Each structure stands twice: as structure tokens, then as C-alpha cells.
Amino acid sequence: MSDLDDWLGRVYEARSTAESQRIYDDWAESYDADVSSGGYNYAPLAAGLFGRHVAPGDTPVLDAGCGSGFIGATLACLGYANLVGIDLSEGMLRVAARKGVYRDLRQRTLGEPLDFDDGTFRAIVCTGVFTPGHAPPGALDELIRVTASAGVLVFCCTEAALSEGGFKAKIDALTDAGLWTLIDTTRPVTALPRATVRHDATFFVYRR
Numbered sequence: 001m002s003d004l005d006d007w008l009g010r011v012y013e014a015r016s017t018a019e020s021q022r023i024y025d026d027w028a029e030s031y032d033a034d035v036s037s038g039g040y041n042y043a044p045l046a047a048g049l050f051g052r053h054v055a056p057g058d059t060p061v062l063d064a065g066c067g068s069g070f071i072g073a074t075l076a077c078l079g080y081a082n083l084v085g086i087d088l089s090e091g092m093l094r095v096a097a098r099k100g101v102y103r104d105l106r107q108r109t110l111g112e113p114l115d116f117d118d119g120t121f122r123a124i125v126c127t128g129v130f131t132p133g134h135a136p137p138g139a140l141d142e143l144i145r146v147t148a149s150a151g152v153l154v155f156c157c158t159e160a161a162l163s164e165g166g167f168k169a170k171i172d173a174l175t176d177a178g179l180w181t182l183i184d185t186t187r188p189v190t191a192l193p194r195a196t197v198r199h200d201a202t203f204f205v206y207r208r
């Protein structure tokens with residue numbers, strides 16, 4: 001089994017936020033190399049969706065569960081210059097800080113109240129976080145709250161999170177409550193096509 005498969009097995013089986021935090025702290029230094037070896041394709045997908053729906057420049061963008069800054073680094077190359085990142089893992093945040101692409105990085109837990117004012121961000125990006133052993137569906141409430149009116153949320157959910165994890169029910173409830181509208185989506189994609197542990201995920205873009 002590769003290092004990547006080993007790490008994936010551990011993060012998907014995390015049974016608590018504290019356990020997940022510990023695993024990502026330990027993984028942080030080799031995360032970029034490991035997921036790159038697995039063909040991690042969320043950065044081009046998130047970048048493509050941002051290109052369709054979010055103007056670059058000073059637009060305030062929250063990278064929720066930014067991890068090592070893998071997605072933020074790509075968005076920064078495309079001219080998104082006002083990135084804020086939050087993540088559970090201090091270790092991952094240290095790696096993200098070294099990339100020098102975030103205006104602000106904070107250790108925060110998705111699923112708990114966030115210390116940002118209502119409507120702070122014009123766009124949210126959240127990749128690799130709505131999957132078993134990671135953030136709960138309730139995290140979407142706070143992400144919507146901190147998104148500006150007419151702002152967009154670009155995120156992906158694994159198939160397991162959508163079905164057994166309760167994300168589909170939560171997404172539908174937010175739609176029924178009139179809190180957002182689906183404006184774009186992808187076909188299911190295999191996040192890490194060269195890993196043994198394979199998870200298909202779908203990207204969604206919702207407008208607040």
C-alpha cells in the first residue's frame with residue numbers, strides 16, 4: 001500500500017474532530033507530494049468553476065478547509081488576491097502559510113460558529129472537506145451566513161457524504177428554504193485516480 005493509501009485510510013476512518021486534526025497535523029508536510037502522486041484533480045476543477053462564476057482581483061474569497069493551500073495556490077496564480085483560509089489542522093495551516101498566498105489564515109472548525117461577519121465573502125471554495133471523517137453537513141449553515149448576497153459557494157461532496165453523510169438532505173433543505181440556488185455542477189469525478197482508495201465526488205456551485 002502506498003503512503004497515500006495509508007493516509008487516506010486513516011483520514012476517512014477518523015471518528016472525531018480531534019482525531020482528524022491529529023492525522024492531518026502528521027500528514028501536513030508530505031500532503032502535497034502524496035496527493036499529487038495520486039493525480040489529485042480538485043484544483044483544476046475548482047479553478048475552472050471560479051473562472052466561470054467569480055471575478056478575480058480583490059474579491060474576498062474564503063477557502064474553507066484550506067489544508068496545505070493546494071487550491072489557494074492555484075487560485076492565486078489566476079489572480080484571486082484576497083484569499084482567507086481556515087482549517088482544523090495547525091500543521092496544514094503552517095504549510096499553507098509558507099505558500100504566501102493567503103491574506104489571513106485561522107485555525108477554525110467547520111460545523112462550529114465562525115468568527116466572520118454575515119456576508120463577508122463574495123465566494124467560498126471548499127474541497128476535500130465534505131467527505132466521511134471530515135466536516136458535517138451543518139457546516140453549510142455558517143458558510144452560507146458568511147457569503148455575501150449573490151455570492152457563490154463552490155464545493156464538492158463525495159458520493160458517501162451525499163448519501164450516508166446527510167449532505168444531499170442538507171443541500172436540498174437549504175434549497176427548499178430559499179437560501180441558495182444551484183447554478184452549476186460537474187459530473188462525478190474521481191478525486192485521486194491513481195490511489196487505491198477511490199472516492200467519486202461532485203462539484204456544485206450555489207448562488208446565495
Ligand SMILES: C[S@@+](CC[C@H](N)C(=O)[O-])C[C@H]1O[C@@H](n2cnc3c(N)ncnc32)[C@H](O)[C@@H]1O
Pocket residue numbers: 017020021024042064065066067068069070071086087088089092108109110111126127128129133134135136
Ligand atoms: C483532504 S484535505 C483538503 C484540503 C484542501 N482543501 C485541498 O483540497 O487540498 C481536508 C482538510 O479538511 C480539514 N478538515 C477536516 N475536518 C474539518 C473541520 N471540521 N473543520 C475544518 N477543517 C477540517 C483537514 O484538516 C484537512 O486540511
